[in-house]
Amino acid sequence: MLSDPKTDADLRHALIATAHALADAAAPVTLGGFRSAGLHTDNKLDRGFDPVTEADRAAERAMRDELARLRPDDAILGEEYGHKAGTTGLTWVLDPIDGTRGYISGTPTWGTLIAVNGTQGPIFGLIDQPYTGERFVGGFGNAQLLRDQSRIALRTKVNDALGAAILFTTFPEIGTPQDREAFTRVADSCRLVRYGMDCYAYALLAAGQIDLVIEAGLNAYDIAAPIAVIEAAGGVVTNWEGGPVHDGGRAVAAANPALHRAALDLLAAG
Incomplete structure (x- = not known):
């Protein structure tokens, strides 16, 4: 065994x-x-x-x-x-x-x-x-x-208000046109959006500096390590449907369950 x-x-x-x-x-x-x-x-x-x-x-x-x-x-x-x-x-x-x-x-x-x-x-x-x-x-x-x-x-943030959230992603042209529309719905609801952060965005989320990371087109090696770090720090990481994302795809990393739920709802709203 x-x-x-x-x-x-x-x-x-x-x-x-x-x-x-x-x-x-x-x-x-x-x-x-x-x-x-x-x-x-x-x-x-x-x-x-x-x-x-x-x-x-x-x-x-x-x-x-x-x-x-x-x-x-x-x-x-x-x-x-x-x-x-x-x-x-x-x-x-x-x-x-x-x-x-x-x-x-x-x-x-x-x-x-x-x-x-x-x-x-x-x-x-x-x-x-x-x-x-x-x-x-x-x-x-x-x-x-x-x-x-x-x-x-490391401990993720306690903020549960999307309107006060800081959102990071790597590429402004995230995913497909439909993905970009969904991302924009979340981005428009956040206080601040920053681009081009690569894996450092996930590290900052685990450190309690930001609230959300949303990305698409990931491979397993892009997301496996961030999942482990963020979840151990109290955050939530899933795909855009709320399921496992360790094999890659479209990821939502959130500081807490409330922000995660709010982001998922807006991503699915189209």
Whole structure:
């Protein structure tokens, strides 16, 4: 029988330590390319622009090397190198640089996303921003911001009024035209809307700075780690219909159930 991290303290500690080891392995690679004049960017698309850099690829390779050493029997799903099967029932979900557009533009809104999934979705996650020295972690009933030598408890906001809410998303042209109409209904009801925040938006939601993040077109590696961190900090993350979103799609992350319900109602109102 496979061990359950909910009841196996040694396994919990091993998974947390492994997540930090992966972030530590990726950080020097991503920092080495950030704001570098020699950084080369490729485009994954024939039409449009979906950038990838050697830093993306090298950081994922570094994390996979660590997993081969520390947890060789776990599965892996990574943005750059796809899926590797495992036998433990656990899957590491890796995005070496979430927000590559921000990364190549020099904005510190990108981060390395690391999650470990069980059969029902993420059980522990980490959002690492090595340039600012911030690591947001969450899972197993605990959420913290690690910075320098400090450990600061993460807790989402208590505001339940949509009219006082701060809403973040990455792209103004979110999803399909119908998705944009739905998003606009929520945005028009909020106090403040900001764009281009990449994974840092989810970190700020967990830290109690903002109220909502709404996005579309996500992959599993974009959202698994934020789910774990935000839920551990007291927030709610689902798809636009209120169901699980750890496999990707359209996501609503909210500081509390009341805001989550209000956002879902407006998204479905069209």
